[in-house]
Amino acid sequence: MIPSILKINIQRSNKKRVNLWLPIFLLWPFLLILALVLFPILLIVQIGRSLLGQKSKAALILPYLYDLLSAFQGLHIEVSGKENVRIVFI
């Protein structure tokens, strides 16, 4: 499943802590529209290339991209120094 929230915490010394919960799920409909637009194009490329006798994996791009986006769930990056920054995909 594609991550639904991107959590960003920024803490600067002696300054107010910034907590951001970015709702990535709002981008889901746009991604779906993009996928629906790209799917027929990729399918035509796949069919065209296979008719020409060439190997093509064009139709796999969308599921693989979905896998890649889903894989961001659980990614955790934390840097602590003068300022503390934490980025988590939920």
Added chain:
Amino acid sequence: MSTEKTKILNMLSEGKINVEQAEKLLSAIEKNIDVVETSDHSGSPKFLCIQVEPKSKGDAEQVNIRIPFQLVRAGMKIGSLMPINIREKVDSKLEENGVHFKLSEIDPKNIEEFIQAMNDFKINVDTESERVDIYCE
């Protein structure tokens, strides 16, 4: 029956604990066994962790990164879609920069085996200024 379960039942028969407490303890043991069994079966690690800890408390930054292995798998799949001529260009650029690593020779089918082998992978670099730990969990 495991020794833990026998101990709990003995404590119950001796009246040291009541039925409710015994039930809780037994279910806790069963849950623990389940966790051990599933971790044995799953085999492959889920995250690659990179930790950098400075030894001096100055401006040095402490870094803690947890990368899901799923990201590696997905990256390999996407990489396999790259046309061969582009992969060869990447290989030659890597070679030029002293990285003797051929991207075109990596088979995504072998990635699972590679990740499983990472189970016991651990790197500790201890220098005067910082400590770097790379491990899987």
